[in-house]
Amino acid sequence: MGIDIKFPIGLMFSLLGFLLTGFGIVTRGDDALYHRSLGININLWSGCGMLAFGLIMLFLAWNSRKTKTK
């Protein structure tokens, strides 16, 4: 129906991933913040993971659009 859901999923996770990666980079070395997560910069890791997932989804959306127009 109408829209390809891969596109909004990809866009949203790229955006959230970008946001969390950025936040992770800015807050790196902040021991008080990452005390809960056992000293792991979990924002950076989650952010990178989400960014990768989002970009893959965007690529798939772009790819299926290309094959459809052909």
Add this chain to the structure above:
Amino acid sequence: MRQIVTENLFARLFFKFVHLQNILLNLFAFYPQDKYEDTNLHEMINSGFVLSWIDYTVMIVYFVFVLGIGWALKRYMKDASAFLEAGRSMPAWVAGLAFISTNLGALEVMGMTGSGAKYGMLTTHFYWIGAIPAMVFLALFMMPFYYGSKARSVPEYLKLRYDEKTRGLNAILFAIMTILASGISMYALAILMEKVLGWNFHLSLVLSAAIVLAYTYLGGLSSAIYNEVLQFFIIVIGLLPIVVLCMKDLGGWQGLQHQLAPIVTSKGFAADTWTTTWKYTGQARENPMGVEWYGIFAGLGFVLSFGYWCTNFLIVQRAMSAESPTAARNTPLIGALPKMFIPFLIIVPGIAALVLMNTPGKGFTLPLNEAGQPIWDYTIIMLLKQYLPAGVLGLGITALLASFMSGMAGNVSAFNTVWTYDIYQSYIRPVTRDKAADDKHYLQVGRLATIFGVVVSIAAAYLASLFGNIMDFLQTIFSMINAPLFAVIFLGMFWKRTTGHAAFTGLLAGFIIALIHHGVTFPAGADTLVKGGWICKYHAYPVEMAQNFWTAIFAFTTSALVTVGLSLATRQKKSDEELAGLVYSMTPRHVETNVPWYKRSTTLAILVLSIGTILTILFW
């Protein structure tokens, strides 16, 4: 200058918002400050849950996308079929993820994590034996009839296969059940937001209902399905950090097993009871669930799960929205693949929580109820608090909110379909000759039913807050229809002799037997009649779950016997031609010759069953 203007705008918007909140508060001023206003509980959960700007940003981004999807779909909603059936156009993977996402509501996430702490890996019976076989059966044997019959809902299948009265009974019970479920889920969401985030109960309720209403009103079932897919990913990605962190904290699976042993033995069970599934099901007293292997096998693995997965329109509707017969068959199978791994996401952290609770140095506690017992349902929330710093915390909270809304939207979108097609179209305003006008009319009815569904859910949520027990009771009662319904649909699909009168009587008899069984038995130690024993206290089950299993087994057996007996005694009114496409023996086999072998349903089914078997053996 420009900056000042924007700041002013924000300030004005903010005050408008505060004003709105005040109005709403006044509106609900008559609402009593009830027993849930337990400030200790609130403080205990709330301390440490200070959300920062980054958490709110994550939340806002998510909701913008949720509403945006509804908005983008608005222009495709031209007739009732587009709105209520998603135009039968969903790719199998979309329908498949929506299929399990509907079931992955917050009550499921919270409940299963709690069960993980309470029962350990035994909880996976709800997945590996209690869902996978039923999903495979639905896919291979039932979807061809649901989809191929052109029925638009499960009640409508009953109408085509049997008669009007059977459909009517099912449609009305289903409509009430979905609204109850939606109301209870909304109530739980508002309580959660109040306890965890300190938000106003009424505002949370109205706001979340408004979001769900907005996107289901705009985009109908398509919007609900697309959002369920989005919700699926946000739930998985949002909860994953907890699994990783608690595993790391406890030294992995090995470390977890090691630290569990003394805790479990002190409860009077064998050391590995919490990390195995079938090993201690030889005798009921050897495992914390208090059931034997045959109770699990017959009650959960057969009657309850087949009743739920194969006949619940809320679930089946997702598969019926698929774009082709093959996609419809593949929908439950594609859903089954991630479903098998969800225990690692929500049950394993629950088991870890049991260790954390019993390790003083970790500083992990669960809030207690008045009786001094831990409130297990809050396990996942306390884990969020334990491990997640600002940033991923927002993501985790968003995942929980998403799963609540998924449950609500799923119920509302199933409700409006059954209301429009099975109640309104058959009893209030039947189809006329003017198809174009009809389409428009029923689209309008579907839309209004959506608003009606949400409004009644809000009312149900308030009823749940006032009479929580009664609402739980009603939900238990109405869900008892599932087991007899499975008996009736199963016999209808595979035995062409089954008649309408027999089906109706069988459905009713199974339902009544379930009620009676619930009325004369009770779980040991139950303090309210809500849990059973409201006729007399004839038999006590060790735990509530055992009672549920046996209720379903009795209901199913009665229903099947009555339906078979009466079918033999009554005359079949439907001719063989009428039964084509509805009954197995009257329908040409579905062939998948033009589909590559790896996309065929049988290939997928074998894959699903093999992975399920491997997981069962690994955690035997």
